[in-house]
Amino acid sequence: MRGILLAGGTGSRLRPVTWAVSKQLMPVYDKPMIYYPLSTLIGGGIREILVITNEHEVAQFQRLLGDGSQWGLRLEYAIQQRPAGIAEAFLIGEEFLAGEPAALMLGDNLLHGVDFRPAVRRMRGTSGGHVFGVAVADPSAYGVVEFDGAGRVLSIEEKPERPRSPYAVPGFYLYDADVVGIARALTPSPRGELEITAVNEEYRRRGALSVTVLPRGAVWLDTGTLADCMRAVDYVRAIDEGQGIKIGCVEEAAWRAGFIDDAQLRGLAEPLMSSGYGEYLVDLAAVDPFVAGQQPLSAAAR
Known part of the structure; x- marks a missing residue:
């Protein structure tokens, strides 16, 4: 894809x-x-x-x-x-x-x-x-998706006055x-x-x-x-x-x-050390992979 x-x-x-x-x-x-x-x-x-x-x-x-x-x-x-x-x-x-x-x-x-x-x-x-649905307080401000229990979309409308569901489409x-x-x-x-x-x-x-x-x-x-x-x-x-946790960190996502790999992550961190962003990347590459919430470091495991 x-x-x-x-x-x-x-x-x-x-x-x-x-x-x-x-x-x-x-x-x-x-x-x-x-x-x-x-x-x-x-x-x-x-x-x-x-x-x-x-x-x-x-x-x-x-x-x-x-x-x-x-x-x-x-x-x-x-x-x-x-x-x-x-x-x-x-x-x-x-x-x-x-x-x-x-x-x-x-x-x-x-x-x-x-x-x-x-x-x-x-x-x-x-x-x-395939689309995604997220519950929002005011669905009339968004595209709204209505669906059945099997996840099949029944209707999808843009900013409807009377939304058929509380789920907006991001x-x-x-x-x-x-x-x-x-x-x-x-x-x-x-x-x-x-x-x-x-x-x-x-x-x-x-x-x-x-x-x-x-x-x-x-x-x-x-x-x-x-x-x-x-x-x-x-x-x-x-x-x-x-x-x-840094949301939207492209380096971490990659x-x-x-x-x-870990070495490339550290290399990306070097020019970013003065802002603190680089320290975050270095810590990622150094963390114990079994710490709760962390992923194993090997590419195969990821």
């Missing part, structure tokens, strides 16, 4: 800050926003990823992320000329996907407390589409290779965009859309507004200071996925 990380858009709800920098490059506590969704893709075992962004910002992403080889990844870049909908990502990324299943992650979403590897593994060998989606053709056949919505909800609706119409409900305690944060960003900062800081 190959991944697409959509980091386009204008960031209009975060202006004037986003006149100077992409919203996906804004800091969320101690790291750029894009580290969080990137670490989610890596945590799902995905190492070939296409970053889609604006023409005038692509150089900034390339300077930050490079080709991904330092993390055991293959990163490529593509341009979205104008915001034309989330589903346009599949048309832009058609050549990169090369007929493989696709995982799409939105560049301003933070997901924590979830192991996505089982869902990704299942999608590698099956057909259809910005992480898994699809088979048909997604490119489905996206190409879409009619733009009244706002002139190719909607991801329309993609999901087509899979649902085919009887091929399933859902996994995120476990109680899982966290999903959409950092589209300044208030959302501040909530994300507060959450990440609380976990960092209270538990000593290490735990077995994409890099």
Whole structure:
């Protein structure tokens, strides 16, 4: 499965800050926003990823992320000329996907407390589409998914006035290779965009859309507004200071996925020592693998 990380858009709800920098490059506590969704893709075992962004910002992403080889990844870049909908990502990324299943992650979403590897593994060998559901206090503000006891999606609606369930759909989606053709056949919505909800609706119409409900305690944060960003900062800081865990740490995600080894992790830590970030990475590589909550150090075990 190959991944697409959509980091386009204008960031209009975060202006004037986003006149100077992409919203996906804004800091969320101690790291750029894009580290969080990137670490989610890596945590799902995905190492070939296409970053889609604006023409005038692509150089900034390339300077930050490079080709991904330092993390055991293959990163490529593509341009979205104008915001034309989330589903346009599949048309832009058609050549990169090369007929493989696709995982799409939105560049301003933070997901924590979830192991996505089982869902990704299942999608590698099956057909259809797969979304996730997270219980929220006000589902009418999001895309809402309704489903039966077997996890089959019954309806999926964008910001319904009367939600049929309390489960919102976060910005992480898994699809088979048909997604490119489905996206190409879409009619733009009244706002002139190719909607991801329309993609999901087509899979649902085919009887091929399933859902996994995120476990109680899982966290999903959409950092589209300044208030959302501040909530994300507060959450990440609380976990960092209270538990000593760095959410969205790309280096750790790559290490735990077995994409890099202990020596490579230590090498990545060296230029980061003065900020304290590097010390965290060094401690990871040195920790007793049997300490509660830690993964074994060998790539095979991970």
